[in-house]
Amino acid sequence: MERDYTLFIPEFIAAGGxxxxxxxxxxxxxxxxxxxxxxxxxVALAWGISALFYIGNTVGNFQGVIQTDNxxxxxxxxxxxxxxxxxxxxAQYMNRRxxxxxxxxxxxxxxGIGMVYMAAARELITAYIALELLxxxxxxxxxxxxxxxxxxEASLKYILLGAFSSAMFLYGMSLVYGITGTTxxxxxxxxxxxxxxxxxxxxxxxxxxxxxxxxxxxxAAPFHMWAPDAYEGAPLPITAFLSTASKAAGFAxxxxxxxxxxxxxxxxxxxxxxxxxxxxxxxxxxxxxxxxNLKRLVAYSxxxxxxxxxxxxxxxxxxxxxxxxxxxxxxxxxxxxxxCSTLALFTAxxxxxxxxxxxxxxxxxxxxETQPFLATIVTVSLFSFAGLPFFAxxxxxxxxxxxxxxxxxxxxxxxxxxxxxxxxxxxxMVLRQVYLFDPEPGMSRFSVGPVLWVTGAALTxxxxxxxxxxxxxxxxxxxxxxxxxxxxxxxxxxxxMDHSH
Amino acid sequence: xxxxxxxxxxxxxxxxxxxxxxxxxxxxxxxxxxxxxxMLNAVNLTLxxxxxxxxxxxxxxxxxxxxxxxxxxxxxxxVALALAVSVYRNxxxxxxxxxxxxxx
Numbered sequence: 001m002e003r004d005y006t007l008f009i010p011e012f013i014a015a016g017g018x019x020x021x022x023x024x025x026x027x028x029x030x031x032x033x034x035x036x037x038x039x040x041x042x043v044a045l046a047w048g049i050s051a052l053f054y055i056g057n058t059v060g061n062f063q064g065v066i067q068t069d070n071x072x073x074x075x076x077x078x079x080x081x082x083x084x085x086x087x088x089x090x091a092q093y094m095n096r097r098x099x100x101x102x103x104x105x106x107x108x109x110x111x112g113i114g115m116v117y118m119a120a121a122r123e124l125i126t127a128y129i130a131l132e133l134l135x136x137x138x139x140x141x142x143x144x145x146x147x148x149x150x151x152x153e154a155s156l157k158y159i160l161l162g163a164f165s166s167a168m169f170l171y172g173m174s175l176v177y178g179i180t181g182t183t184x185x186x187x188x189x190x191x192x193x194x195x196x197x198x199x200x201x202x203x204x205x206x207x208x209x210x211x212x213x214x215x216x217x218x219x220a221a222p223f224h225m226w227a228p229d230a231y232e233g234a235p236l237p238i239t240a241f242l243s244t245a246s247k248a249a250g251f252a253x254x255x256x257x258x259x260x261x262x263x264x265x266x267x268x269x270x271x272x273x274x275x276x277x278x279x280x281x282x283x284x285x286x287x288x289x290x291x292x293n294l295k296r297l298v299a300y301s302x303x304x305x306x307x308x309x310x311x312x313x314x315x316x317x318x319x320x321x322x323x324x325x326x327x328x329x330x331x332x333x334x335x336x337x338x339x340c341s342t343l344a345l346f347t348a349x350x351x352x353x354x355x356x357x358x359x360x361x362x363x364x365x366x367x368x369e370t371q372p373f374l375a376t377i378v379t380v381s382l383f384s385f386a387g388l389p390f391f392a393x394x395x396x397x398x399x400x401x402x403x404x405x406x407x408x409x410x411x412x413x414x415x416x417x418x419x420x421x422x423x424x425x426x427x428x429m430v431l432r433q434v435y436l437f438d439p440e441p442g443m444s445r446f447s448v449g450p451v452l453w454v455t456g457a458a459l460t461x462x463x464x465x466x467x468x469x470x471x472x473x474x475x476x477x478x479x480x481x482x483x484x485x486x487x488x489x490x491x492x493x494x495x496x497m498d499h500s501h
Numbered sequence: 502x503x504x505x506x507x508x509x510x511x512x513x514x515x516x517x518x519x520x521x522x523x524x525x526x527x528x529x530x531x532x533x534x535x536x537x538x539x540m541l542n543a544v545n546l547t548l549x550x551x552x553x554x555x556x557x558x559x560x561x562x563x564x565x566x567x568x569x570x571x572x573x574x575x576x577x578x579x580v581a582l583a584l585a586v587s588v589y590r591n592x593x594x595x596x597x598x599x600x601x602x603x604x605x
Binding site: 124125128129132136139140143146147148149150152153154155156157159160163164166167168170171173174175177178181182183228229232233 | 510524530534536537540541543544547548551552569570576577580581587588590591592595600602
């Protein structure tokens, strides 16, 4: 098999940018830190644009371990977009808090690369390395404010739990390797399909451990303990990154694994995922109600969102091929809407924090008076989370749940809808502070810098656009799920593929 | 008695459980890390015994995997210890019961 390095050009750009950012600060220690942020954003932009050239290309395969298809392209665009926005959010925020920012922006780009390869991996070792690239970058980014007690504490807790879950994930992978004799997804799928029928304790234990590992990465309850702490302690832009990139990456990996190699054994894992989804969404939403700290509230609300997304994975197990593709398309669509809403919310929170230094729920009081524009963004994004009509969350959840409805899973979809109503309560509690209370004495109206203003406005428009007219994004999501289900894949992998059909 | 696959797997599973227990019961961050390292070594043992005993088309994959796991484990220890040091500088302790500023 020939080695086609042109498949990696977008990530070469990103990795090169990461090295340049590091080098720039080494050579010119006095460089303005916000320039580094804008440079990172430019690299992310170039990364995203270069990824556009892969749309509609034939599926590229590197030695069977990495596949660049529409699914990979989808996550390249999403990943570079997230890095772009997070870099812009960090500019002012980090400028005030650190003397060295080169590593911060370098690691941000590397984390994005890890995310892309989690989506592109077609082999267990590659998937594991990509996952650890993302995780390690995040451990350090969460603890980047070394003088800050909360930041360092959050990162230590995060890495201890993360290392623990990686070990479980690895043990699961080692069992799957032992059963199938290969680490390639295609080979695993073929081997499992050959032996389907006889239940095998080792296989079930392996699947459960893998599920625990990825469940930790996407912070599904009961593996969610790290999320609130890491969210609260991390610098604000990194909290945004955690709740978007690491979840998107986790679901990319889950989709590749559970629609492909593990699909043949759906009976062994589908009940576990359905239970995980139910526990995750209920726990996330119920605990969110009690939160006083805004970052913790967002953490639990995002755990609730993960529960909704897991409904799709359960539907992949319960439903047939068509259900699986419709549900997955819904998941990718919802992911885009969720990422836009989350980033919009954090743009507003960062702009507000830069000016006022407040990031608690009570700290938002009177925001509608001091900064009506930010208050609008917060309102739009929270309504989108809650799933009110005309905002992204409503439309994308509708598509996602509609796609996931299948025999034996109606109860879960009903539970998800009920949970959405619960979530409205705590989002409204936040908005109550924003609109119904007077600002604290001494707080006057202030203006927002142009960068954050434009970012926030663009993301808010995106949220409304997806909510009103989801057509284009839906189309993109559908093309992205094609390769997962073998639609339009012509002779990608040879012997192994033939074997599995 | 000859050593079979089962013996190695049993040792691997025991080692993994021991590591799990250590990681969950230790209150010291470094102790937790040591438990995790035990778990990773159990994984390595399992991978190696599978690649040694099961007849597969790619027996090398298991050994390659082990090399990667060892490398990543080393990196993980380095990052985790660095973060522990940065906590220790601020708080003069790495006892996870006493590192409890983050609470709901």
